Amino acid sequence: MRLAAITVIVMFLVAVAFQQYLQNQYLQFLVASSSQSDRMVLDVEEDTIARELQSDMQTGATASLDPDLISSAQQYMADTGDISAKLTLTDSIEKLVRQNLYELINIALVTPDVEILIQKNRAIYNLYSENNLWNDSNREQLAGLCVRLQDQLEKNTVPRASLSTEPNSFTLSSNNARISTKRNLLHIAYALPGNQRKAKDLECILVFTFFLTSVDDFFNRISEMNHDYLSACITDSSQKVLYAQDESFLNQDLSRINPARTQLLSRKIEESDWTLHLMLDLDAMKASVNVQYMRGILIFMLAILLICALQLILTNRELRPIRSIGKAMKLVKQGVWKTRVEIKGNDEIWTLARNYNDMADALEEWRELNRRQNEEKLLSVRQTADAQMHALQSQINAHFLCNTLNAINMSAVGQGNEEVSEMLRMLSNIMRYAYSRSFEEVTLGDEVRWVSQYLALQKFRLMDVFNYRVDFPEEYLEWPCCKLFLQPFVENSISHGFAEKQSGCFISVTGQMEGDRMKIMVEDNGCGMTKEQQEKVEAALSQDASMHMEGTGIGIENVAARLRIYYGSGLSITFRSAEGEGTCFTILLPIPEILDTDEE
Numbered sequence: 001m002r003l004a005a006i007t008v009i010v011m012f013l014v015a016v017a018f019q020q021y022l023q024n025q026y027l028q029f030l031v032a033s034s035s036q037s038d039r040m041v042l043d044v045e046e047d048t049i050a051r052e053l054q055s056d057m058q059t060g061a062t063a064s065l066d067p068d069l070i071s072s073a074q075q076y077m078a079d080t081g082d083i084s085a086k087l088t089l090t091d092s093i094e095k096l097v098r099q100n101l102y103e104l105i106n107i108a109l110v111t112p113d114v115e116i117l118i119q120k121n122r123a124i125y126n127l128y129s130e131n132n133l134w135n136d137s138n139r140e141q142l143a144g145l146c147v148r149l150q151d152q153l154e155k156n157t158v159p160r161a162s163l164s165t166e167p168n169s170f171t172l173s174s175n176n177a178r179i180s181t182k183r184n185l186l187h188i189a190y191a192l193p194g195n196q197r198k199a200k201d202l203e204c205i206l207v208f209t210f211f212l213t214s215v216d217d218f219f220n221r222i223s224e225m226n227h228d229y230l231s232a233c234i235t236d237s238s239q240k241v242l243y244a245q246d247e248s249f250l251n252q253d254l255s256r257i258n259p260a261r262t263q264l265l266s267r268k269i270e271e272s273d274w275t276l277h278l279m280l281d282l283d284a285m286k287a288s289v290n291v292q293y294m295r296g297i298l299i300f301m302l303a304i305l306l307i308c309a310l311q312l313i314l315t316n317r318e319l320r321p322i323r324s325i326g327k328a329m330k331l332v333k334q335g336v337w338k339t340r341v342e343i344k345g346n347d348e349i350w351t352l353a354r355n356y357n358d359m360a361d362a363l364e365e366w367r368e369l370n371r372r373q374n375e376e377k378l379l380s381v382r383q384t385a386d387a388q389m390h391a392l393q394s395q396i397n398a399h400f401l402c403n404t405l406n407a408i409n410m411s412a413v414g415q416g417n418e419e420v421s422e423m424l425r426m427l428s429n430i431m432r433y434a435y436s437r438s439f440e441e442v443t444l445g446d447e448v449r450w451v452s453q454y455l456a457l458q459k460f461r462l463m464d465v466f467n468y469r470v471d472f473p474e475e476y477l478e479w480p481c482c483k484l485f486l487q488p489f490v491e492n493s494i495s496h497g498f499a500e501k502q503s504g505c506f507i508s509v510t511g512q513m514e515g516d517r518m519k520i521m522v523e524d525n526g527c528g529m530t531k532e533q534q535e536k537v538e539a540a541l542s543q544d545a546s547m548h549m550e551g552t553g554i555g556i557e558n559v560a561a562r563l564r565i566y567y568g569s570g571l572s573i574t575f576r577s578a579e580g581e582g583t584c585f586t587i588l589l590p591i592p593e594i595l596d597t598d599e600e
């Protein structure tokens with residue numbers, strides 16, 4: 001035990017030292033990998049923000065050259081008391097609002113001395129503002145924007161527009177919605193008209209306010225990274241913070257950041273004096289790594305304690321499975337085959353005991369399966385003998401009936417009654433066909449001839465209530481087929497379709513090749529089926545059918561099951577029926593496998 005304790009202590013000290021080494025290596029790796037990934041983020045975001053700035057600048061420049069806006073502004077400037085001119089100018093402003101994207105927040109038209117002529121806040125979804133963006137609280141910021149524009153016109157600098165980031169936010173609200181504050185705003189001032197070159201000729205200034213979605217999305221993506229040590233901001237050429245993920249950084253001087261505690265990654269935004277920054281707080285990153293380090297130490301200590309406890313348990317129980325297996329093997333040697341070992345562990349020895357139990361269970365299952373198979377074979381032999389006896393009795397009865405019908409037929413011929421003789425002959429043929437070769441295949445010709453005689457007898461029985469037609473191509477009459485598969489469909493038409501009719505009924509049984517299958521149609525012009533009857537027939541044709549159609553002999557579901565067994569998945573049986581119009585069964589039979597093999 002003392003040796004084990006010393007071993008545990010040494011392992012713990014080695015683990016702590018190794019964890020300290022890993023901590024330092026991981027911190028260096030984290031800083032390097034973070035810098036690499038952050039540079040990629042900066043490249044992507046710089047391009048996105050630059051495109052949005054260019055788009056906003058182009059939007060304002062295009063609007064400043066709009067002839068309708070210029071004309072309406074000049075008319076209003078000529079007479080600010082003209083209501084019609086004010087409405088025309090308002091309409092032009094609203095037209096610009098509708099034409100621009102979601103990012104546009106406000107459009108204002110002001111004079112060089114910062115008199116606001118008109119301004120329009122844009123409603124976003126159901127959010128709007130009852131207060132204008134430009135008001136007395138930020139008039140100085142608007143004045144500064146206008147003064148800078150006049151300076152640029154005087155100096156003839158490009159672009160001929162003035163930018164400002166103040167005010168940085170604007171609150172929208174609604175009676176039915178919560179307050180929504182749009183931050184990261186950009187204000188751009190243009191001379192109107194936009195081709196104005198001299199500040200002294202300046203009559204009107206057009207001010208656009210945009211919501212920089214790319215900046216907002218950039219800050220949101222940085223926040224979603226869930227890194228407490230990473231933040232972002234945008235500065236101007238003097239390192240003044242214009243936009244920041246942390247609002248406490250706004251308007252601060254970024255050059256005052258301590259480089260020993262913060263790693264700064266920067267990327268200048270193309271065609272502007274702005275710079276995009278990612279700030280990596282090294283102290284916060286180290287604190288995060290320390291937390292993970294302490295967690296690792298705690299997990300390692302728990303793992304060592306667990307291993308020691310398991311080792312003690314395994315050592316104390318090591319001999320128990322050996323004794324249990326030895327006892328079981330001794331009982332097996334004495335002939336007790338059902339002996340099982342009680343499993344009390346999961347080590348390799350208990351696994352061997354479990355395999356022994358599995359082997360004994362498999363042996364018992366095999367013996368039980370062998371017993372059931374012997375009983376099933378014995379039962380099958382008995383059923384086969386019974387079936388043969390019933391078949392022999394049926395054959396004797398069929399021979400007796402057919403011979404009797406032949407004797408009656410000879411008597412009818414002797415008396416000159418040809419019609420009765422013909423009916424008896426057909427009845428004898430039908431019975432002989434039905435009772436003979438019960439489990440053998442027949443040809444399609446045999447089935448067609450049988451159903452023709454069956455229809456003739458039914459027509460005679462019903463006193464010409466219906467007429468019929470049987471038409472099949474002769475070249476396919478030698479196909480092997482399932483015996484008595486047409487009779488249930490024909491009998492369904494006679495028993496149900498013509499039940500309420502006295503004359504004018506007709507049955508058509510036809511066959512023709514359709515692609516690689518024989519299409520057989522059994523169609524009548526009877527009374528058709530009700531919706532309930534159609535549901536029963538659909539059930540009868542399904543593979544899990546268990547009902548029998550009354551009056552259909554062996555039943556449609558029976559013959560459908562036999563056809564599926566005989567033809568397999570290539571078989572298709574469908575039907576259509578309408579009350580008062582009749583019923584049509586369509587059977588698609590695939591080429592018999594024997595013929596298909598011969599052709600190949």
